């Protein structure tokens with residue numbers, strides 16, 4: 001049985017004070033939600049405030065990115081041990097906005113995933129096709145290439161500790177959601193690919209989240225798909241009522 005994960009990606013939104021206020025309002029709304037792991041990923045500077053405000057709750061905190069080396073002369077970067085030291089348990093790796101605007105590749109995704117695991121973090125490794133790729137009928141091959149470059153290089157022990165997020169780029173922040181059937185099909189492709197790399201049992205245990213304009217009014221249909229093990233939520237995770245409605249769908 002794969003325990004669901006409902007994770008909020010706050011992107012570049014909220015100050016520390018807004019982070020604390022969100023958690024104060026949100027925590028009581030999800031206090032009985034034991035069916036899922038609940039994760040919030042604020043910007044780096046607000047991680048201490050988030051960890052502090054989530055103390056004593058089941059809500060866990062994650063980073064939105066990391067650098068793959070432990071320390072060094074890399075101005076502006078933050079390492080996995082630094083995230084772990086501040087109290088993070090999770091980290092998003094290879095989000096499409098990182099790939100699009102900050103030149104992330106499958107190769108850097110693999111390095112970052114390994115670094116996260118080494119520091120004891122759970123990486124949420126993002127994959128997904130762009131609109132032109134879907135329209136060209138290339139969705140499956142894009143997912144296979146991203147898996148081959150970004151995930152297949154893990155050891156079986158490392159693979160057992162990651163979470164994958166399928167995020168079709170055309171559905172992120174656009175209000176266009178993949179239908180539950182489209183998402184489930186893509187998840188099936190990913191799981192089959194993982195089975196060919198790590199074996200059927202390992203692939204069957206891997207949690208695959210859907211991300212892309214998940215909202216309170218579409219989350220239930222998505223979660224009813226057996227292949228979908230949770231959601232990575234951007235815009236709708238910024239409001240406590242809205243994200244609580246998604247968590248408790």
Ligand code: PEP
Pocket residue numbers: 009011167171172173174175211212213214232233234235236
């Ligand atoms: C995301 O940022 O990962 C995301 C899915 O955003 P949104 O829910 O706003 O589409």
